[in-house]
Amino acid sequence: MQLIRVNMTDQSIHVEDMPSAYEGLGGRGLTSVMIDAEVPPRCDPLGPENKLILAPGLLSGTPLVNTGRISIGAKSPLTGGIKESNSGGKIATSLAKLGIAAVVVEGQAPAGALWRLVIDDQGKAALQQASDDKGARTYALCAKLLEQFGPKYTIACIGPAGELQLGSASIQTTDVDDRPCRAAARGGLGAVMGAKGLKAVVVATQGKASDTIADPEGFKEAAKAIAQGLQKNPFTGQVLPNLGTAGILGGVNAMGAFPSYNATKGVFDGWEKISGEALAERLQQRGGKTKHMGCSQCIIHCSNEYVDDKGKYVTSSLEYETLWSMGGMIGVDDLDAIARLDFLCDDIGLDTMNTGVALAVAMDAGHKPFGDGAAAIAMVEEVARGTDFGRILGSGPVAVGKHFNHHRVPAVKGQGIAAYDPRAMQGLGVTYATSTMGADHTAGNLLGLYMAGALDPLAAEGQADASRGAQVTMAALDCIGLCILAGGAVASSKGREAMLRLLGAKFGREMAPDALTEMGVRILKAEKNFNTRAGLSATDDRLPRFFHEEPLPPHNKTFLVSDDDLDKVYNFQ
């Protein structure tokens, strides 16, 4: 496998074999270990010393299902720490098929210059001038580039928000149907890409240089066990293909953990209008798609296609997190408005979650009323126009809180929370507080434990240990390139065993029983090491004060886990 190093300062490109120090790493493992080793931790995230790394998972490009996930890493301009942002689509599988373990974007193009990186079907990379694409929104950009390069290419790109180098700027990747609707949304990595002067990465999908598998038969057999497990499991086999991630909404809301009206209520009055069930019904009536394959290699098909009342495409995929951030969090119970906001964010290149939380803070501060979908749409449009307020909004909830001098800002390390309130799901609070990524539900989500009744979500006890375990497992899955939604496949001891057999068959050696834990811990340690050297400390591993002081109805709990417990989460044996 090879690394492609692209220097934006002088537009030179170097290809090197994977250094032995990075052997056995892919995805988040590779991005995080490489950033810890190569990026000066105190550097300006928007300066030439930062590196933007795109790495497919360790098993991306293999026959294993649900491995079409890419990790994009850099020092984050939003959190000031290390960042891995995960996306789907076709790019991970495409890079892996070209034998590329990572694309490392270094240096910085002169101000105002804009380039695109093209990697052809032989894996050869070249930079091309892209000044014509300045200011382009992602849908128009991708349509134009795919017309130019043909359908056998896939794209990762930024929109106006990335070019403006805003803290909520995403990197959008094209899905299986060539729309830029999958996002490495979190942590402002679109701003890093914009600061480098890189508008798009265009990659051939038909590579034939996949890494070898030492024992293809053994691999196939273990891969089959994982696929069968996913098909048999009621969540991945039934709920996700029929309702998408939106299927979670009713349950979380019933648990009083659906942060609504800028996290002042745990139950959203209008939840039945935006639930997975309501969404599926709407799409069935209008001829949209309730089930859609968003990413290569996927057998779950959690994606959907939202259409308007004339049956015309609006957006894909309307997900649980966006139904929350652009729905309950800002008091909007109108699916059409939420779908429009989702599309706008993808098109402008914005994290729907950070932007929704930023809107919620603005509404809570009295700038616009909660529930005003039209006002939310107008505010998001301001980001693309680059107005003063648009730039503040696009910089995320902390910037908005400062602007309005408003105290209730649900963010950790600058990053907005996700659709699980830490007062009603205390372990999610532990993950938000301690994750090296800032408030990030995907870093260690305990929803499954709570719904199965294995852990009391409202009590402080047991949350720190559960969060640590989930964070370690997630880091390993992000290294492998397995979609988080397929993570249940390795939750059982049988599933874990199958995953170890897969890794063993890939590398031709037997894996130790704790190999996945070891992998996860190695990654988290590298990330923590980077963050500490970047100047982050225990005081950054805390939730905002209001979570400790303002009880959340209906359970009327505050966040109860002690600082001592939080500080122990990253004490690995």
Added chain:
Amino acid sequence: MIRVTVQLHGTLPRRVPAYDPERGLTISLAPGATVADLLDALGLTAEDTGVVALDGRVAQPADALSDGARVRIFQVAHGG
């Protein structure tokens, strides 16, 4: 006998022929019946179900049901 109204969510409605999402199901149970008894009566296992919400609160399997109670049943889900 007590009567409880049950609303099924996720893909659970598909398991009950002619389920009407507007009206839900009305189930009769013996006095003193618990949430666990109700799940039994519906033929749902721990694998199928996650949150059982009883009159807007999250219920435990041993919680007793009262006459006229409204129950919502959701499937186990993992966050993503």
